[in-house]
């Protein structure tokens with residue numbers, strides 16, 4: 548079972564991934580955590596390129612690099628973990644590219660969705676949590692300043708709106724959670740949704 552966490556930088560994804568992992572592990576479920584872009588040598592290398600360099604990267608090149616990192620992650624980490632029976636928690640997945648490069652940068656959605664499909668080899672999360680917070684709060688929580696974060700307030704407003712659109716389009720998979728509450732309160736909401744879909748432990 549693949550569960551992804553989405554939302555603006557600083558919305559609380561890593562915090563919630565950790566809380567859910569601990570809860571699942573305490574009940575005996577095998578859990579693997581991956582972050583995007585990253586988790587394989589190639590993907591970490593691409594992460595450095597995308598987030599920590601000053602070089603010019605065009606919107607389409609950026610979208611393809613994120614998807615190249617994702618293709619490697621799915622192939623050599625996520626699929627094997629799922630096949631081994633783990634519950635896989637992914638800190639960002641393909642909806643990030645739809646929200647940031649599609650809605651944020653303005654690339655045609657059909658192109659982005661098709662590239663995502665190729666990169667993930669059709670793998671979709673069973674459940675996706677969009678942690679929704681106002682842009683100002685996300686920036687306040689987020690301490691860092693990387694390439695993606697220098698894109699400006701309007702860019703992040705478009706990304707937030709994009710995530711909401713994604714949730715509206717796929718309500719069975721994507722749950723939009725009000726993440727302005729405390730970490731424990733947000734976790735309680737997430738846990739409620741996860742519980743309903745958990746495979747039972749034999």
Ligand SMILES: Nc1ncnc2c1ncn2[C@@H]1O[C@H](COP(=O)(O)OP(=O)(O)OP(=O)(O)O)[C@@H](O)[C@H]1O
Nearest residue numbers: 555556557558559560561562688689726728729730
């Ligand atoms: N619900 C919350 N209320 C208040 N502060 C929070 C909440 N969730 C997380 N934080 C704090 O906000 C900061 C960002 O949280 P976190 O690193 O989990 O976000 P993130 O979405 O993973 O960010 P990034 O995209 O930059 O990795 C951290 O200092 C964290 O402790």
Ligand SMILES: [Mg+2]
Nearest residue numbers: 560561562638
């Ligand atoms: Mg994080």
